[in-house]
Amino acid sequence: MAQVTIRQLNKVYEGAVHAVKDVNLEIPDREFVVLVGPSGCGKTTTLRMVAGLESITSGDILIGDTVVNDLAPMDRDIAMVFQNYALYPHKSVYDNMAFGLKMRKFDKAEIDKRVQHAADILGIQQLLSRRPRQLSGGQRQRVALGRAIVRNPQVFLFDEPLSNLDAKLRVHMRVELRKLHERLGTTAIYVTHDQVEAMTLGDRVVVMKDGLVQQVGDPMTLYNTPANLFVAGFIGSPAMNFANVTVVGGEGGLWVETKGLKLRLPGALASRAAPLTGKSAVFGIRPEDLRVANSADPAEYSMDCEVEVVERLGSETLLDTRVGSETIVAAVEPMVAVRAREKVRLAVTPDRMHLFDAETEKAV
Amino acid sequence: MVALATSSAGGKRPAPRARLLEDERWLAFALLVPTAILLGLFIAYPFVKGVILSLTSARVGVEGEFVGLKNFVKIWNDGIFHVTVWNTFWYTGVTTVFKLALGLWLALLLNRHFRGKAFIRAFILLPFIIPTVLSTFAWKWMFDPTFSVINWTLYQLGFITQRINWLGDPDLAMTSIIIINVWRGVPFFAISLLAGLQTISPELNEAAAIDGARPWQRFWHVTWPLLLPVTMVVVLFSVIQTFADFQLVYVMTGGGPANATHLFATYAYQLGIGTGLLAEGAAISLAMFPFLFLIVVVQLLYIRRVEVR
Ligand SMILES: Nc1ncnc2c1ncn2[C@@H]1O[C@H](COP(=O)(O)OP(=O)(O)OP(=O)(O)O)[C@@H](O)[C@H]1O
Ligand SMILES: [Mg+2]
Numbered sequence: 017m018a019q020v021t022i023r024q025l026n027k028v029y030e031g032a033v034h035a036v037k038d039v040n041l042e043i044p045d046r047e048f049v050v051l052v053g054p055s056g057c058g059k060t061t062t063l064r065m066v067a068g069l070e071s072i073t074s075g076d077i078l079i080g081d082t083v084v085n086d087l088a089p090m091d092r093d094i095a096m097v098f099q100n101y102a103l104y105p106h107k108s109v110y111d112n113m114a115f116g117l118k119m120r121k122f123d124k125a126e127i128d129k130r131v132q133h134a135a136d137i138l139g140i141q142q143l144l145s146r147r148p149r150q151l152s153g154g155q156r157q158r159v160a161l162g163r164a165i166v167r168n169p170q171v172f173l174f175d176e177p178l179s180n181l182d183a184k185l186r187v188h189m190r191v192e193l194r195k196l197h198e199r200l201g202t203t204a205i206y207v208t209h210d211q212v213e214a215m216t217l218g219d220r221v222v223v224m225k226d227g228l229v230q231q232v233g234d235p236m237t238l239y240n241t242p243a244n245l246f247v248a249g250f251i252g253s254p255a256m257n258f259a260n261v262t263v264v265g266g267e268g269g270l271w272v273e274t275k276g277l278k279l280r281l282p283g284a285l286a287s288r289a290a291p292l293t294g295k296s297a298v299f300g301i302r303p304e305d306l307r308v309a310n311s312a313d314p315a316e317y318s319m320d321c322e323v324e325v326v327e328r329l330g331s332e333t334l335l336d337t338r339v340g341s342e343t344i345v346a347a348v349e350p351m352v353a354v355r356a357r358e359k360v361r362l363a364v365t366p367d368r369m370h371l372f373d374a375e376t377e378k379a380v
Numbered sequence: 381m382v383a384l385a386t387s388s389a390g391g392k393r394p395a396p397r398a399r400l401l402e403d404e405r406w407l408a409f410a411l412l413v414p415t416a417i418l419l420g421l422f423i424a425y426p427f428v429k430g431v432i433l434s435l436t437s438a439r440v441g442v443e444g445e446f447v448g449l450k451n452f453v454k455i456w457n458d459g460i461f462h463v464t465v466w467n468t469f470w471y472t473g474v475t476t477v478f479k480l481a482l483g484l485w486l487a488l489l490l491n492r493h494f495r496g497k498a499f500i501r502a503f504i505l506l507p508f509i510i511p512t513v514l515s516t517f518a519w520k521w522m523f524d525p526t527f528s529v530i531n532w533t534l535y536q537l538g539f540i541t542q543r544i545n546w547l548g549d550p551d552l553a554m555t556s557i558i559i560i561n562v563w564r565g566v567p568f569f570a571i572s573l574l575a576g577l578q579t580i581s582p583e584l585n586e587a588a589a590i591d592g593a594r595p596w597q598r599f600w601h602v603t604w605p606l607l608l609p610v611t612m613v614v615v616l617f618s619v620i621q622t623f624a625d626f627q628l629v630y631v632m633t634g635g636g637p638a639n640a641t642h643l644f645a646t647y648a649y650q651l652g653i654g655t656g657l658l659a660e661g662a663a664i665s666l667a668m669f670p671f672l673f674l675i676v677v678v679q680l681l682y683i684r685r686v687e688v689r
Contacts, residue, residue: 069586090592102583106605115601116591163591 018080018170019045020066020203025075027061027227035061037227039075043220046201048194050218052208054250058227059207060175066205067096067173079170090119095164096173099180101156103148103163110144113162120167127166134162137196154185161193165200172204178213190216211251215239223247245298245377248370254303254334256370259342261299263292263371268316272299272371276340280316282366288380289371297380300370303334306346308354309363318363319344323356335360433662440656451663461664464642467554468668471643472622475561479618480611482562483569488599490570491577501571508567516631519560523547523632550640553633557641560628569614576610577603609686616679623672644668 020043027036036058043049051059064070066077068089077084084092095116103112110131117127135141138158148156157177164172177193178186194217197204208214214221215235223230223238223246231243242248248256261272263281270286270293272279279299281289289297309318321337321344328350335346335354346362354360371380434451438444455461490501507515522529523546534540547553580603588598626645629635635642635650642650644664652661 067586067590069589089586089590090594094590096587096590098583098587100581100583102581102587104584104587104602115588115593119588119592119597163587167591 018203019043019078020171020205021076021078022062022066023076023078025062025065025077026073027058027065027070028073035227036065039224039227039229041222041229041232043203043205045203048197048204048206048217048219050206050208050214050221051224052211052214052221052250053224053230055209057224059209059224062224063096063173063175063205063207066171067094068092093170094173095167095169095171096175097160097164097177099176101148101160101177101180103156103159105148108145108147109140109151109159109162112148112159113166116163116167130166130168131162134165137165137199138162153181154189157181157189161196165196168202170203172202172206174204174206176208177206179208179210186213193217212253215251221251223250225250241379242370243379245300245372245379248300248372248379252302254345254347256300256302257306257342257344258372259299259339259344260374261297263289263295263297265293271316272297274299274340274342277319277342278316279319279364279369280366281371282369284367285369285371285380292371292373292380296374298372298374298377300372301344301364302368303345303347304332305365305368306344306348306362307365308346308348308352309361313361313363317366318361321346321360321362323354323358323360326354326356335362337362430662430666433659434666436659438658440653440658444659447659451660452667455660455663455667460639460642460647461667463639464644464647464664465667465671467641468623468643468671471554471558471561471625472619475558475565475622476615476619478558478562479565479569480615482566483614484573484611486566486570487573487577488603490574501574504570505567507564508571512564512627513631515564516560516628519556519563520547520632523556547633548637550637553637553641557629557632560632561622561625564628565618565622568618572614573607573610576607576614579610580606609683612679612683612686616676616683619675619679620672623675624668 020041022039022041022043025036025039026034028034039058039062041049051062053059061070065072066079068084068087068091072085079092079094104115107115113131113134114127117130122130131144132141135144138161140155140158140162143151143155143159148159151159157180160177178189181189190213206213206217208217215238218235220232220234221238222232225246231238231247238247238251242251242256245258249258259272259274259277261274261277264271264273266280268280269283270281270289272281280286319339321335321339323335323337324343325336327334327336331350332347333350333352335348335352337344337346337360344362372378373380435446435448436444437447437450486504490497490504521527525531525543525545525548528543528546530546531540531543534544544552546556584602584606585598588602593601623643624645625643626649629641629643629646630649633641635646639647644667648661648664650661651657651664
């Protein structure tokens with residue numbers, strides 16, 4: 017097991033696509049790190065550079081204390097699980113798992129011990145003599161994991177390993193993966209574009225966009241204090257509501273204001289927002305931090321909305337509402353008695369308000 | 381119920397002929413007829429005609445009469461025929477090995493990324509596209525005892541001091557036609573195998589690289605087994621074509637010198653058309669049949685096995 021260090025990593029593909037820009041990352045031993053971001057943000061490229069499948073344009077990658085920039089994949093002591101599993105179609109499940117050990121000249125007894133052990137952990141003992149073609153997607157996924165496990169490598173690399181599974185199986189395998197990590201404790205780098213996977217699996221999550229790291233942090237830090245507009249909108253489902261507002265001075269401190277909406281900024285946020293007074297900004301509030309207001313809610317933390325659509329999900333109800341020219345989604349209690357085209361008053365939780373600089377898009 | 385009965389009686393039934401076509405067996409039959417006619421006209425008829433011919437004493441201009449297996453007995457004892465059989469196997473075997481090896485090597489090279497790849501790929505097909513007779517005439521010049529540019533080059537480079545009589549010496553003549561056949565056949569192997577290579581996901585090679593396989597091991601454990609079904613089909617195709625090759629030998633040597641380069645097709649042609657012994661020529665072409673049949677059966681069985689895996 018080992019830590020992974022990434023320093024000032026850059027990748028420019030021929031044709032001048034700058035896919036990865038100045039990425040810095042310290043991954044301590046035994047940590048499960050998730051790289052997440054929209055399609056084309058450079059997650060796979062970063063992972064492949066760690067694996068040694070893609071050359072590094074500039075920067076360093078260290079596994080343990082060794083700079084591995086120029087080491088071949090086989091000499092890096094890593095194992096990778098591919099999105100399409102990349103199982104050898106002409107080999108049995110057993111041989112698929114044993115191949116890496118055979119290539120490394122392990123003796124037969126040791127290979128057998130390790131394969132059986134991995135099959136045991138993954139519950140695929142009865143599949144060992146089958147070919148990949150004869151397996152379901154979930155089973156293939158396990159075999160691909162098994163192939164990585166038997167090697168007992170320093171680092172696991174995963175590239176969207178669950179994206180080819182149906183929704184239910186994906187949730188199941190997510191839990192299995194987490195359990196596996198608790199059990200083996202191998203340092204892992206996991207790539208996904210699914211923020212739910214990122215939040216549930218990662219000890220720490222790296223949010224990327226256009227080849228740049230936007231924010232690194234544990235899931236709750238990303239959720240509670242997103243560093244910028246992009247992270248705020250990317251993490252959380254349904255996504256955070258945004259409204260273009262102006263910061264204005266008024267009675268009791270600073271307010272944000274736009275057509276149909278006027279809210280007071282709570283103390284801490286107000287003091288940080290002071291430099292923006294008179295300027296435009298982006299106000300953010302998560303749907304789950306909104307609720308239907310009652311008479312006790314103060315006017316400075318509520319707003320009048322017109323309901324456009326009511327989505328009843330069972331465990332909660334989503335209200336798609338309109339405030340002035342902005343659309344605001346609220347996740348409220350399931351049995352709420354509101355119908356489309358009715359007026360409703362929504363209350364915001366003051367200390368859950370977010371404000372972003374309209375120019376730099378950074379959190380205030 | 382009533383409504384249903386009236387509506388189905390309302391004349392919506394398909395016409396009788398259309399109903400006949402809805403029966404799958406009739407439809408299948410109808411669809412197969414054109415193919416069957418074409419096959420019968422261009423394959424079965426000549427084949428049957430050949431068989432009948434080989435059992436007679438027909439010559440050019442002479443109908444001939446039924447003589448049983450006499451022609452086959454005759455070629456069985458014919459020294460030139462023995463040479464022909466040996467030549468055909470040697471020619472087919474050697475060229476196939478070289479075509480496969482060179483074709484595979486080219487395919488592996490072309491499967492990499494480099495500048496001008498599309499151009500090179502098109503360029504490589506050239507020997508395959510030029511009509512055989514045309515390119516073979518060009519080769520004939522190159523192997524010509526007097527004007528041979530090969531001789532000239534070897535001479536200038538100091539490898540030889542005397543002219544080599546490429547097509548005049550039996551062994552050299554065979555070597556020459558083998559070289560030309562390989563030159564002509566490699567593109568087909570290269571392009572077909574390249575197509576096969578491109579169906580193999582690059583991720584498999586990457587996975588093997590991470591698993592610790594060196595390039596040669598990756599080829600042996602991943603690429604080759606996955607390419608095998610395509611390889612077998614290509615080899616089968618090439619063997620059939622080479623075994624029955626005619627144009628190349630006919631243009632280069634006409635089967636000479638001293639019958640040293642005859643293949644089934646050229647010898648059959650020489651006897652049947654050249655000498656006018658139609659029946660014997662037919663017998664020789666037919667003699668090719670059991671050999672080819674055996675080769676095809678063995679290879680098809682092998683392909684089945686490979687694909688089932
Ligand atoms: N071989 C390549 N040659 C040129 N450009 C490439 C190559 N591979 C990727 N790119 C480009 O690099 C950028 C990052 O690609 P990458 O595959 O790392 O994205 P990703 O974050 O994994 O996206 P996804 O979620 O769709 O898999 C993209 O703009 C892509 O077009
Ligand atoms: Mg990717």
